[in-house]
Amino acid sequence: MLKNLCVFGAILTVIGIFSIHLVAEDKRATTATTQSGLGIYRIRAQEASIRSMKKRADEVLKMNNISARVHVEAVMQLADRLAKEGQSKEAVKYYKAGLKHFPLDLKRQLALGRMLMKMGKKKEAMERAKIVTKMAEEDNLVVPARKMLGKKVDTKIKAIGKLDGKAPIIILVPMGKVDVLLVRDVRKKLQKQLGISVLIRSVPLTMPSYGRDPFHDFCQALRKQLKNLKATCSPDQYEAMLKQAKVREADLKRDEKIVQLFQRLLDQSGDEKVSRSFAATVAKARTEERQWNSLALLKVLRKATKAHKQNNVRFIGVTRCDIYSKNTSFLLANGYLGEIMVMSYRRFMSSFTHETVNRNRLLKRMVNQALSSCGKVFGIDGCTDPSCPRAYPHSVAEHDAKSDKLCNKCRKAFDKVFGRK
């Protein structure tokens, strides 16, 4: 009993530490539960029969609008299942019914488009594809939607060739996973705003491995608590505790095993509330995304672009990976004034912020961030006008409050570095 009390103390401390971390991450943490909830829903849905899924979906569709919106995933799951089983007509019926409650489910808009195309209803299918190309943020939805519209889609990036460094030029270099169509839209807008050539080019580089893994950090905190616990127990007590949880000391190096140890001891303790709370904390930790060290990215980019260095040419690495540096919890961009930058758009995406999907909002955020980075690579320091895209934002909300037009001071500074009067 004594050993369990010790474990309780240790676990409560861990839950406490991790809760603080999650609160600091605010919105993401609160919505993480909903996401994992959906995950469970998905697994259950696969196991359920079409008949029982239909029963549930019909129940949802009879609910009032507010409740139906909350449970609409059940309708969409059924439509997906019907589509998979080749029951096109029924699938279309349920997609349409579900989309009435959640029209911004762009994945299902696309799925409905596919079904309609299959049934020969080309005009109706194309209407769905248009919605997706206009609203979706990610290439995995935009690319098939554009193809459905009969447009040529090329997501290949040209390799960097010989550069004529006479006129100033900015090269955006995709690093790791990138939504190419999105970056292309950013490029166009940047070129228009700056009045110089902006290109997207690939250079041979290997993306460094991630630097932070929140789930692993959580497990490290557990190990620290276990170490403290070990110091308060006799060796026999400690041994008995591991035996009780059926976990070997040598296995505790593995993240899954350390979690298993704490979970099993709590399950056996009989205190359901603490046991459930720990399980929920573990589930949240699993949803946290990995992060990449911006300094490692800069090092790789600098090395890869060295051979192409010219007086008027500047490189900006663009990545979808979340980045940080040293003690910061995250960064939107980082680099060296007058030289090189990397920027990440992960925190601007609705799949990260859990806002409603909005391609134009994402583009505005990315262009403003890129304008700031473009100034930096040409040696123009930050701006003090809060409405200017180049002003330092403390949050995404501050980013959104900015205009999409450069202030006079920044415009003049760009004219000067680009040799314009």
Ligand SMILES: [Zn+2]
């Ligand atoms: Zn400015």
